[in-house]
Amino acid sequence: MEVCVLASGSRGNSIYVSGGGTSLLVDAGLSARELTARLRTAGIAPGSLRGILLTHDHEDHYRGIEILGRKHALPLFANEGTASGIEARCPKGVFQWQIFETASTFEVGDLRVEAFTVSHDAADPVGFVFDDGTSRLCVVTDLGQATPLVRAKLARCHVAIVESNHDYDMLMQSDRPWSLKTRIAGRSGHLSNDDAAALMSAAIPRQMHTLWLAHLSGECNTPALAFNTMRQALVKAGRADVHVDVLSQTQVSRRLVF
Numbered sequence: 623m624e625v626c627v628l629a630s631g632s633r634g635n636s637i638y639v640s641g642g643g644t645s646l647l648v649d650a651g652l653s654a655r656e657l658t659a660r661l662r663t664a665g666i667a668p669g670s671l672r673g674i675l676l677t678h679d680h681e682d683h684y685r686g687i688e689i690l691g692r693k694h695a696l697p698l699f700a701n702e703g704t705a706s707g708i709e710a711r712c713p714k715g716v717f718q719w720q721i722f723e724t725a726s727t728f729e730v731g732d733l734r735v736e737a738f739t740v741s742h743d744a745a746d747p748v749g750f751v752f753d754d755g756t757s758r759l760c761v762v763t764d765l766g767q768a769t770p771l772v773r774a775k776l777a778r779c780h781v782a783i784v785e786s787n788h789d790y791d792m793l794m795q796s797d798r799p800w801s802l803k804t805r806i807a808g809r810s811g812h813l814s815n816d817d818a819a820a821l822m823s824a825a826i827p828r829q830m831h832t833l834w835l836a837h838l839s840g841e842c843n844t845p846a847l848a849f850n851t852m853r854q855a856l857v858k859a860g861r862a863d864v865h866v867d868v869l870s871q872t873q874v875s876r877r878l879v880f
């Protein structure tokens with residue numbers, strides 16, 4: 623399996639996943655033009671993609687889907703709630719949906735995909751596990767709390783992309799309105815650095831070797847804070863062997879093959 627993150631953060635998200643000869647994007651939350659440029663930077667031909675999978679109906683995850691989807695005839699895989707949510711916000715949009723059920727397993731080409739519920743203030747938000755028959759990748763961002771279901775999905779994987787959105791103190795000290803602070807820190811908001819560290823130090827399975835921290839807030843977090851919080855928790859849990867990296871809003875990640 624291969625993974626490369628094109629963008630991660632509150633201003634746009636997209637992840638390239640490839641396995642068993644099938645390549646796809648998880649979310650396309652930048653403009654189609656920017657996504658095309660980043661795919662080129664990563665050495666990926668947009669025409670090689672088999673589709674775009676959507677986690678949920680927030681614009682930082684779907685901004686580029688219509689144009690990118692139309693240009694390359696890519697089906698858009700989403701559950702009913704996410705598809706309806708996006709259509710409601712884009713009434714003139716034309717979308718080629720392939721509807722999947724939340725809590726189901728389905729196939730896109732040779733990749734097996736599990737979609738599982740996460741707690742977030744969107745219509746029907748999900749995380750994904752990808753399985754190419756040998757390796758498994760978990761993608762779980764935009765969640766307000768780590769449920770037993772999230773822990774169970776992580777437990778099966780070799781690589782995980784997990785949200786480490788904010789530093790709680792930086793969020794509370796920011797000049798954001800109180801309602802927004804409580805939304806972000808709430809049970810349907812986003813995982814803090816401490817939440818992510820608590821989740822992974824308790825739930826990281828023996829076979830997991832790489833952990834990428836995702837969806838960092840530009841104002842209420844720093845890559846160093848997110849990294850150090852996770853690293854310290856993993857060392858304490860006896861897992862200093864796990865390779866931790868912080869994903870970027872502006873830079874394409876390395877291509878990880880596992």
Ligand SMILES: [Zn+2]
Nearest residue numbers: 632680682764
């Ligand atoms: Zn988001």
Ligand SMILES: [Zn+2]
Nearest residue numbers: 680742744764
């Ligand atoms: Zn969201």
